Amino acid sequence: MKNIVLAVCCSVTLLGCGSTGKTVNEKATMNNTLTNTPLTHLQSLDLYLNTRAFTYQDILLLENGFGDIRFSNKPVNGWLDVIRPDLNATKLTAGCRQPTKIDGTEEASNCSRVVSAQNQNSWGGVFSAYENFEDEFEDLYKSLSKLDELVATRSHQERKYLANYLVRNFASGRSLEQMSGAISTFNDKFRQNAEEIIAKERQREERRKAREEEKEKIELARAQKEQQREAERRKREQMFAEVRERERLKQQKKREAFEKKQRAEHKLVNEIAKNWWDTRTASYENREVGDRICSFKGNKMGFVEQVAGDKIKVFWKGYVIEDDGFFYGNMPFYVFSKSELGVTNYTYTKISDTTWVSATDVGRCVHEL
Numbered sequence: 001m002k003n004i005v006l007a008v009c010c011s012v013t014l015l016g017c018g019s020t021g022k023t024v025n026e027k028a029t030m031n032n033t034l035t036n037t038p039l040t041h042l043q044s045l046d047l048y049l050n051t052r053a054f055t056y057q058d059i060l061l062l063e064n065g066f067g068d069i070r071f072s073n074k075p076v077n078g079w080l081d082v083i084r085p086d087l088n089a090t091k092l093t094a095g096c097r098q099p100t101k102i103d104g105t106e107e108a109s110n111c112s113r114v115v116s117a118q119n120q121n122s123w124g125g126v127f128s129a130y131e132n133f134e135d136e137f138e139d140l141y142k143s144l145s146k147l148d149e150l151v152a153t154r155s156h157q158e159r160k161y162l163a164n165y166l167v168r169n170f171a172s173g174r175s176l177e178q179m180s181g182a183i184s185t186f187n188d189k190f191r192q193n194a195e196e197i198i199a200k201e202r203q204r205e206e207r208r209k210a211r212e213e214e215k216e217k218i219e220l221a222r223a224q225k226e227q228q229r230e231a232e233r234r235k236r237e238q239m240f241a242e243v244r245e246r247e248r249l250k251q252q253k254k255r256e257a258f259e260k261k262q263r264a265e266h267k268l269v270n271e272i273a274k275n276w277w278d279t280r281t282a283s284y285e286n287r288e289v290g291d292r293i294c295s296f297k298g299n300k301m302g303f304v305e306q307v308a309g310d311k312i313k314v315f316w317k318g319y320v321i322e323d324d325g326f327f328y329g330n331m332p333f334y335v336f337s338k339s340e341l342g343v344t345n346y347t348y349t350k351i352s353d354t355t356w357v358s359a360t361d362v363g364r365c366v367h368e369l
Contacts, residue, residue, distance in 0.1 A: 034137065054092065301368075
């Protein structure tokens, strides 16, 4: 590990005070150093070795380094992908998260978990972190170079199995030194048990695919069952709709048939009532006390109290607010019942009045009083 940076700053915060002072060309050269070790076969896989740059500060001590390194099947924004390194795209994170206080460079170099907050103005700090951990990167790339050689000996499908193994077994954060050692150990293990590791990964992948296929079958069966339920529901709705439509047509025919009969009844009632009015003068001598009697004008209803020649004493009890002649052929159809043949339903206003009228002004009738 390179020497750490010591700085005294007068500002409230010391973060960012440890600038390396490197020129753009020097930093470009530093970035190219990371790519000097070709990892062609690892780069061809959906495999990433992501690590975060971090800053640790303790009074006057500024430490920039790399940690929290792990294999993944996708890149992480702001992290350094060691397999495809680009320091310019790397962000400096807030600090190292350890269970106890970090004291000294050696402990900082063992950081395996990093605080996630990013410092956007950290370009110089990232290169400072690389300088401090240049030895660790060198050891890491030696391990990765040997891993790349092992990957080169396998088929395309076997390389995928190998990538899956690395992602699954190296997914938790480590320090660079820990990861370098872990990869070296895996390289030795793979040389001795390559076929066994590949076979287990193949079986694992086959089981995963089998689970996916089974899941797809279950989802397909569920979808088909849902489609079947939906088809049955629509079929029932269609059946009920047809039943309701048949019932509606039945009731409509029933109403139409009843209305036809009721209109015939309406016509008959008005004809009879009109005949009563037309023949009233020929039958007024037959009026008796208590007979129902009505007027043409004003549609009054009452009862005969006394008959004296062509004069009749009438006790009026109500009248209907309709056109004159309501009781004598001018009764509208809407007063007839919707369900009972020949029955009328009309409203009237109650009165209580007794008058003598001419027999020609009134006639026999049927009213509801």
